[in-house]
Amino acid sequence: MGYTEESCSLAQFRALLNNRDGGAGLCHATGLEQNVPLYEAPALRAKLADNTRGPEIMAEFADVLLDGAGVFVIKQAFADPAVIDQATMVFNQIIEAERTSQGGQDHFARAGANHRIWNALEKLCVKAPDIFARYYGNDMIALAAEAWLGPAYQITSQINVVRPGGEAQQPHCDYHLGFLTAAEAARYPAHVHTLSPALTLQAGIAHCAMPVASGPTKILPFSQTYGAGYLAWRRADFRDYFEAHCVQVAMDKGDALFFNPSLFHAAGANTTATVERMANLLQISSAFGRAMERVDRRRMCQLLYPVLLTARQSGELTAGEISNAIAACAEGYAFPLSLDETPPAGGLAPKSQQVLMAEALAENQSPDAYCRTLA
Template sequence: MTKVWFEPQDVRLEDLLEVLKAETDPADYPLAARVERQVLVYDAERIRGAESRAVQTEFIRALGDGPGLVVLKGAFGKDVVDAATAEFEAMIEQQHRAGTAAGDHFATPGANDRVWNALEKLALRAPEVFVRYYANDLLALVARAWLGPAYQVTSQVNVVNPGGEGQTVHRDYHLGFQSDVTAALYPAHVHRLSSVLTLQGAVAHCDMPVESGPTLYLPHSHKYELGYLAWRRPEFGDHFVANHVQLPLEKGDAVFFNPALFHAAGANRSAGIHRMANLLQISSAFGRAMESVDRVRMAVTLYPVLRALGQDDAFDLDTVIAAAAEGYAFPTNLDRDQPIGGLAPRTQAELLRQALDEDWPTDRLRQALDEHAVRRRTDDI
């Protein structure tokens, strides 16, 4: 019988090790140039000349039933990458001058450089560069393969400087950004669904020998169903450190991987390579509501009623808050709306709950919600 709930006490390293016995069979991927340490490596020119549905079929198998990642050698032209790199470096320099250097979700804050929402910033700063960069046919091919049409692209530039430490092992957005306690509240089918709602990618903006710290992966680990409850466990981290795969990349190479794959950016042990990658997070169009709703206006209007009923123990305020206010932290502007005490910023629902708990006057709630909305906008770019 299919498991309905995943419980933290059910997490066992032995079960992950059983999953990791899988082997990547080259015969299943005839369009791949080679299999290197369980990873499928494709030559960009070869797959550009192949029938697109056949390529997409291999990508789907690779990201789902296969190792969970593909490397596309030469996916982006070096001149296009160089033009974007110059713009990203200017953004980072601007951040340094302004004293607003951004942190990383899974690494020591301040050790490296991060540009949040590099997608919009590049479009506004250098539209011609943006058009050349995102006209990439292979980006579209793999995104449509995993997510179908109407996908949405975001990007964050990550630079691991010489001597910079890498990230700790993790899984990615959505459930990878939740605490273990929160993740366990979601039924098992949502754990299975999370990995097909997004696609992770990274474009190499410089040559990345192993000593510069290209991303570490654990092929096939995305198939461990309890992984969203497991990746913080010390024994899983130890196994990852001892058994990960790390492949060198060249400028213009791209890696795409299942967000449930255990992975981490590597430490940069080079003497002078400022390892830059453009991290692409591509989302399914299906994680959206049907209607547009002004939830700030709703929350402020409902607040006096909720406040009056707050002393009624038989009345479940949280149920009403869930229907009225935004209970999810994303999407947001991570330059201004930064996580506090976790991987996600505060939500509208959390603000409304705090106002009720502390008996705020309505004007204070309105101001807090308005400030929250301003932090999420990108009009400061």
């Protein structure tokens, strides 16, 4: 049987969340704030220098997202804050250009005080591919994404700016089932409600210091463990419970928040007089799911390849950073395709955009030669 909005039980929900310890069984977290595990990127990077430690760190991340708090923070995820500042400058230019032509509106908050850049991933790559390469070469984003989704994940991005006085969002669960009406979501069987969160990882990158008063994400740890959550979040009694028990974690510039999309969450109100809160909201999709935004990855590949080729030849970016940037840009999954036009050769599937770009870089192909492989 499936779930219904009427059958959701606040008593059962409360029982799942009460007396839970977000730090239980964690070996790599360096702290716990209001039941939210905190990780320090420098400590993680030191462990990752031992190539055998990556799988155990990723397994811990997955356990937190699935059965634990449902959310964690990586402090100092960006080792170089200058990369954040450079991207912020580009995003501000895009905001100014879009302000006069369109209004960026939030799904779950009133328009006006907030500004959204939709498809910020592609827009950053088009406007500043060199900054894109350094920004998405980030190892912590790649580590968390692969921990939850496996390889060949697909990143999409939206910039959210909440100015002083900006109101909070309504609590909600997110894409996929979170973007359906209650009636539509109820049509999907219970096992699909269990599957949906495994197709997406939500993340937020702090582009400025975010004290609690500025409204960092309000979250309800462990709420993702309630199976009917995609229907329950719409009910007034569940929303009231959320507002009474949610927590917020202050973030510094360059910190990253990762959470299960079925976790009850909402952007907070910005009650400061001066802080313009900017976050890069990442929606990272499994290779086996459909991303929410349509991204022209072929165009991005054409623009990013010359930058990565130069960076590889000069040593400006490490092999790992180049691999992470490719993963953020290129399509990692070969399907769907026409098997008449592109039959598999020597394997079960043709080469993906990610494989083609990595091979072209390894062979030092010219940008023109590489672009011909995308035709």
